[in-house]
Amino acid sequence: SRRKKASEEEEARTTHWGSEVGVKPDGTIRLVVDNVNSVRLRHHKNGKITALRKFVREIEADIYGMSEVRVNWSAVPKENRIHELLRTETQLRTVTAHNRHENDGEIQEGGVAAAAFDKCATEVKENGRDKSGLGRWVWFKFTNQQGHHTRVVITYQPVRAGAERPTATYRQQKRYLRLTQERVECPREAFARDLTAQLKDWRLQDNLIVLAGNFNKNTNGRLERALVQPGIELRNVMKKKHPRNPLQPTHYEGSQPIDGMVTTPEINAKAISYLAKGWGIGDHRTMVIDL
Numbered sequence: 001s002r003r004k005k006a007s008e009e010e011e012a013r014t015t016h017w018g019s020e021v022g023v024k025p026d027g028t029i030r031l032v033v034d035n036v037n038s039v040r041l042r043h044h045k046n047g048k049i050t051a052l053r054k055f056v057r058e059i060e061a062d063i064y065g066m067s068e069v070r071v072n073w074s075a076v077p078k079e080n081r082i083h084e085l086l087r088t089e090t091q092l093r094t095v096t097a098h099n100r101h102e103n104d105g106e107i108q109e110g111g112v113a114a115a116a117f118d119k120c121a122t123e124v125k126e127n128g129r130d131k132s133g134l135g136r137w138v139w140f141k142f143t144n145q146q147g148h149h150t151r152v153v154i155t156y157q158p159v160r161a162g163a164e165r166p167t168a169t170y171r172q173q174k175r176y177l178r179l180t181q182e183r184v185e186c187p188r189e190a191f192a193r194d195l196t197a198q199l200k201d202w203r204l205q206d207n208l209i210v211l212a213g214n215f216n217k218n219t220n221g222r223l224e225r226a227l228v229q230p231g232i233e234l235r236n237v238m239k240k241k242h243p244r245n246p247l248q249p250t251h252y253e254g255s256q257p258i259d260g261m262v263t264t265p266e267i268n269a270k271a272i273s274y275l276a277k278g279w280g281i282g283d284h285r286t287m288v289i290d291l
Contacts, residue, residue, distance in 0.1 A: 019271035035284035065154035072108035097129035110169030155213035219260035234262035
C-alpha cells in the first residue's frame with residue numbers, strides 16, 4: 001500500500017547506508033560531504049555553524065565539503081568568512097566559490113566550499129575553483145612523495161525546479177550565459193560540458209580524482225555515463241563498494257540518489273557511507289568516504 005511504502009522509505013532514511021562509520025582507522029583520510037542548505041550567516045547566534053564544528057570534530061573529518069552554501073562571500077566581513085568560522089587551534093585550509101558575477105547582498109543561492117583540517121591541511125599543495133566564476137565547484141590538490149597528484153573536488157549543479165525565482169541558482173547562471181553566449185545553453189548542460197572538460201584536462205595531467213557533491217539529478221543515468229566516458233573514467237564508489245545495495249534517495253524528502261561520490265579507478269576506498277537523516281547539518285544524507 002501507499003502508506004506501507006512511505007513507511008519503508010522513511011525507515012530507509014533513518015538508517016545508515018553502506019559501510020559502518022566508526023573510529024577513523026590510522027593512516028586514513030576521511031572525506032565528509034554535506035549539502036548544507038545555507039550556513040545562515042545573518043543569524044546573530046549561528047547554531048548551524050556551532051553544529052557544523054561539533055559534527056566535523058566528532059566524525060573526525062580530514063576534509064569537509066559543502067554544497068549549496070548560499071553565501072556571497074565577497075559581501076561578507078572577514079570575521080564571518082568560512083576560514084574564521086571554522087578556525088581551531090590546529091592547521092586549517094579553506095576554499096570557497098560563489099557566483100562572482102552578481103553582488104546583491106550576503107545571501108546568494110548555490111555555491112560550494114571545502115575545508116581541510118590538521119595534517120591534511122598542511123598537505124594541500126594547491127586549491128582552486130570553477131574558472132567561470134559561477135561557483136559550481138572547488139578543489140584541493142594533494143601530491144604524495146612519489147609525485148602523484150590527487151584532486152578532491154566538491155560540486156553543486158543547479159536544479160531546474162523553482163527556477164522561476166530570480167534568486168535561484170539556475171536563473172543566476174542563465175543570466176550569465178545570456179551575456180556570454182550567442183546560443184544560450186541550459187545552465188545544467190553548461191555545467192555538464194564544463195565539468196567534463198575540466199575533468200578530462202586533469203586526467204590528461206595524470207591526476208587522480210575524487211568528485212563529490214549534489215548533482216541535483218539521478219546519479220544513475222546520463223550523468224553516470226558522462227563520468228565513465230574514456231578520458232574521465234570516474235566510478236560511483238557506493239556501487240563499487242556495495243554492488244548489491246540499490247542506491248537510495250539522498251534528499252530527505254526525495255525519491256532519487258541526487259548526491260554522489262565518484263573516483264578514478266586507481267583510488268580504492270576503504271569504506272563509504274551515506275549517513276541517516278539528521279546526522280549532518282543539511283537536508284540531504286551526509287556522505288562519508290575513508291581513503
